[in-house]
Amino acid sequence: MTSPPGGYFGQALLVDVSEGDVRRVPLPDGVLREYLGGAGLGTWLSTELGPAGIDPLDPAAPLSFVFSPLVGTPLTTSAKFAVVAKSPLTGLLTDALASSHFAISGKFTGHDAIVITGRAAGPTHVLISEEGVELVDATPELGLSATAAEEAVREKYGRRWRAASIGVAGERQVRYATMSHDGRHAGRGGLGAVLGAKNVKCVAVQGSRRSELADRAAVLAAAKDLRNRSFGPATAKYRELGTLSNLLAFNAINTLPTRNFQSSTFAEAPALSAEDLAESRSVARSTCASCSIGCEHIYASKSGKKARVEYENVFALGPMCGVSDPDQVLEASARCDELGLDTISAGGTIAWAMECVDRGLLDVPWLRFGDGAALLRVLDEIGERTGIGKLLAQGSRSAAEVVGQGSSAFAPHVKGLEMPGYEPRTMQSMALGLAVNARGADHNRSGAYEADLAGGLDRVHGTDEHVRAAIETEDRAAVMDSLILCKFLRGVFTEPFEEWAGLLGPITGWDITGTELRETAQRIVLAKRAFNLREGWTAADDWLPERFLDDSVELDSGRTATLPAERLRAMIDTYYAERGLDQHGRPQLVQTDSGTEPTP
Amino acid sequence: MNGAAGIVLAGGRSSRMGTSKAALEWHGSxxxxxxxxxxxRAVTGPVIVVRAPEQKLPELDPRVVVRDDPEEGHGPMQGLAVGLxxxxxxxxxxxxxxxxxxxxxxxxxxAVLRGFQLDREQGEEAPIDVVLPLVHGYRQPMAAGxxxxxxxxxxxxxxxxxHKPAQLFEECRVRRLTDEELLTDPRLARADPELDSVVNxxxxxxxxxxxxxxxxEVTVERFGVLATRGGTRGSVRVRAATLAAAAEQVGLELDGHIVAAVNGDQIRDDGQCPLLGGDTVSFLSADAGG
Structure with missing residues (x-):
């Protein structure tokens, strides 16, 4: 048997928690080169190991923790892992990334991926090390937050363990429950519910086995260079204020979704801004493992609850719900962390419910826009699946199907995944990216907002140029999410594909080029689409809620931002053509050594 | 199809000026x-410049579409035909x-382009072909819709x-907008009360x-690290005819890491983007998002 490429162990660990069965499956070199790791390799694993058409909460549905060739190297921001499964929120593929020592310890167990299947008879922790796998009783930790459960595991079994855990929302299988380690969430698509359905509270890892590097000296030199570049102006925003610095800027450019996208500006935005918080409160700063950027900004509410503050959680729990009190927004964000709820889906679903109440479609009179106390109450009800939380725990798409009466037109989701904080009518590259991305309404797998905010395109009038720009960002994301590198580094790369090939070559020993990585990006994007096609996706799912196509946004400039359905249709058709898909958005599938694969 | 284009007829001889009007210096541009x-800044469609054959133009934004008059000397109607x-x-x-x-x-x-909408709003059956401002009593066919x-x-x-616009107007439906009618638009009344837009x-x-x-005079806002560094939060009023000039006055440079939006609209990194009285300029980090 030949050695795996540098940066890899060439195997995945499969753990069936029903019976405690454990086996290792080889990962062929060809597969590793074609899918790299992280989201790409996770897509391949999900396709190969997941039975077609399976219920995401079925015991046989696999959930994969996927590492990457960069994990464990000194390259900055590389301590990341992807969690990949069929989403209970969308019914399609979801992959979510998190950054922490879990990535390093998990890979150092000697595996490129850890795949969990089955359903344990009772509440269970899964402990994985180089020595083997142990399933232990998690009953004492039931009902704890993910952070508390992690701490309990480390107290019981030793500080060397790193545990990815779910909170109460995951136990209750809320469709947008997260899993987290060290407070950093694999947030989107309900992966916490998938783990909860397996009766698993924590997956804990420890290990010290390092993969080989093909050219250690070259990797060290590249790491030093990348670290130096990571301190430059391209990352200043993240380092100095964090992503929340988007809030006031987005408000100024009519792209801050407010009150369930009924407005694109929020008059009370300054009270929630990074600029205000930084001036009026003390901030604790933190970094992910192996990161030299340090984007995390942690603020405390008046009651002392601390929350990692990012643009998306503040947007979703603040302007989206019309809440302007920073203490209530911080409390709500901290509460989502405790329960293990995706803040974007929680905020979007609650905002939809608030609009339903306004329109008389839901009889929950206390749930009104702007009411921070109501926000906190409904988050608890969602996490516990009580009261109106039973309905809202399903997400806005399913809840709208129950409520009916036209409420689907303003349910803020694509493919069931709630929308992030970007107004698609005033960011039309992003509108396309949101509509066609495999994960659903998503700002991390399609970073098309970069094109809208770069200055080269008229962001309120989408054209074929916008489509090509969106594809470029989607391709970059596919590679970054598979290497894995933090996207906050993206500004330091001037020739990204070539530079990423330059990082990957000395690790793996592959003679790899930027051109090959571009092909890899296309393969990964299409593989996700092929997975979704197998699971029942149709071209009708590549679309935006009617609200965005029917209503316009008036800009202060005097122009009007509209996104007519025919323009969106034209952009999607161009996307299909540029991606080599058929007119219904379907990739062609061929049989290869790596399995059934899409071909452009 | 919808929206509006912008067309500049640049092919005139500039005989009274004695030099090309197109190339005249204007606040560094x-x-x-x-x-x-x-x-x-005003339209969602393309901006088109129609020039005379062989006419040299000053540097333009690369997105501007340049077309040639097939023949010189037929006045603005020739350029109008090409542009439309x-x-x-x-x-x-x-x-x-x-x-x-x-x-x-x-x-x-x-305000002029809105004249096309009035027919729909007023329930008129046939669409308006030309919206012709009558400013201070003078027809403005070269500032018209x-x-x-x-x-x-x-x-x-x-x-x-x-070859005369007036002869064209005899053949189509023209909506004339007087000063008073134009100035019912509150934004125009605020921004250009004297209708200097037609001063040539x-x-x-x-x-x-x-x-x-x-x-x-414009208002400048800075966001994110551009605001927090050096305690420069809040808006300031400066006199600046271009984005680059506004940036310079608040100690910034459009260096690729900083972009701007004017009145909450398009994101721009072009320092020569013109500014107009009453504008609000928002400077932000180029790496927005995340």
Whole structure:
């Protein structure tokens, strides 16, 4: 048997928690080169190991923790892992990334991926090390937050363990429950519910086995260079204020979704801004493992609850719900962390419910826009699946199907995944990216907002140029999410594909080029689409809620931002053509050594 | 198809000016760049410049579409035919103007183009073909709105020797907008109450007078690290005719890491983007998002 490429162990660990069965499956070199790791390799694993058409909460549905060739190297921001499964929120593929020592310890167990299947008879922790796998009783930790459960595991079994855990929302299988380690969430698509359905509270890892590097000296030199570049102006925003610095800027450019996208500006935005918080409160700063950027900004509410503050959680729990009190927004964000709820889906679903109440479609009179106390109450009800939380725990798409009466037109989701904080009518590259991305309404797998905010395109009038720009960002994301590198580094790369090939070559020993990585990006994007096609996706799912196509946004400039359905249709058709898909958005599938694969 | 295009007829001879009007310096930019920049800010469709054969133009934003008059000497109708024909692919209507309008304001362009909507709002059956401002009693065919579908009619008029806009107007539905009607638009009334948008410069003296006016007063906002560094939060008012000038006055440089939005609209990194009285300029980090 030949050695795996540098940066890899060439195997995945499969753990069936029903019976405690454990086996290792080889990962062929060809597969590793074609899918790299992280989201790409996770897509391949999900396709190969997941039975077609399976219920995401079925015991046989696999959930994969996927590492990457960069994990464990000194390259900055590389301590990341992807969690990949069929989403209970969308019914399609979801992959979510998190950054922490879990990535390093998990890979150092000697595996490129850890795949969990089955359903344990009772509440269970899964402990994985180089020595083997142990399933232990998690009953004492039931009902704890993910952070508390992690701490309990480390107290019981030793500080060397790193545990990815779910909170109460995951136990209750809320469709947008997260899993987290060290407070950093694999947030989107309900992966916490998938783990909860397996009766698993924590997956804990420890290990010290390092993969080989093909050219250690070259990797060290590249790491030093990348670290130096990571301190430059391209990352200043993240380092100095964090992503929340988007809030006031987005408000100024009519792209801050407010009150369930009924407005694109929020008059009370300054009270929630990074600029205000930084001036009026003390901030604790933190970094992910192996990161030299340090984007995390942690603020405390008046009651002392601390929350990692990012643009998306503040947007979703603040302007989206019309809440302007920073203490209530911080409390709500901290509460989502405790329960293990995706803040974007929680905020979007609650905002939809608030609009339903306004329109008389839901009889929950206390749930009104702007009411921070109501926000906190409904988050608890969602996490516990009580009261109106039973309905809202399903997400806005399913809840709208129950409520009916036209409420689907303003349910803020694509493919069931709630929308992030970007107004698609005033960011039309992003509108396309949101509509066609495999994960659903998503700002991390399609970073098309970069094109809208770069200055080269008229962001309120989408054209074929916008489509090509969106594809470029989607391709970059596919590679970054598979290497894995933090996207906050993206500004330091001037020739990204070539530079990423330059990082990957000395690790793996592959003679790899930027051109090959571009092909890899296309393969990964299409593989996700092929997975979704197998699971029942149709071209009708590549679309935006009617609200965005029917209503316009008036800009202060005097122009009007509209996104007519025919323009969106034209952009999607161009996307299909540029991606080599058929007119219904379907990739062609061929049989290869790596399995059934899409071909452009 | 919807939206509007902007068309600049740059092919005039500039005989009274004695030099190319298009290339006249304007606050570190050129007059043509100023006018095309204002149109780019005002319309969602393309900005088209129609020039005379072999005419040299100053540097323009690369997105501007340049077309040639097939023949010189037929006046603005020739350029109008080319411009409308080019715009017809992209837009239903177009704001058409000459190069020599240094104080053209986006609010004026919008007020004129809104004239096309009035027929729909008032339930008129046939669409308006031309929205013709009557400013201070004078018709302004070179600061007017035209339906792009008029291109064949304009071409036919040229073939029959009818080279004057007034002759075109005899053949189509024209909505005339007086000062009072234009100024019912509150944004225009605020931004350009004297309707200086139609002040043109034909002679060196006109140009000197226009150039002597101070740069427009604009409000500048900074966000994120641009605001927190050095305690420079809050908005300030400065006089600046271009984005680059506004940036300089608050100690910033459009260096690739900083972009700007004017009045909450398009994101821009072009320092020569014109600014107009009453604008609000928002500077933000180029790496927005995340």
């Amino acid at each position: 050129t007059l043509l760049r100023q006018v095309t920049g204002v149109l780019d 024909d080019t715009a017809h692919t992209y837009a239903d209507t177009a704001f058409v103007c000459s190069t020599d309008l240094p104080f053209l304001h986006t609010a004026f362009v919008h 035209y339906r792009t579908g008029l291109a064949p009619l304009v071409a036919q008029q040229l073939r029959t020797g009818r 410069v034909n002679t060196p003296e006109d140009y000197e007078r226009a150039r002597a006016r101070p740069a427009p």
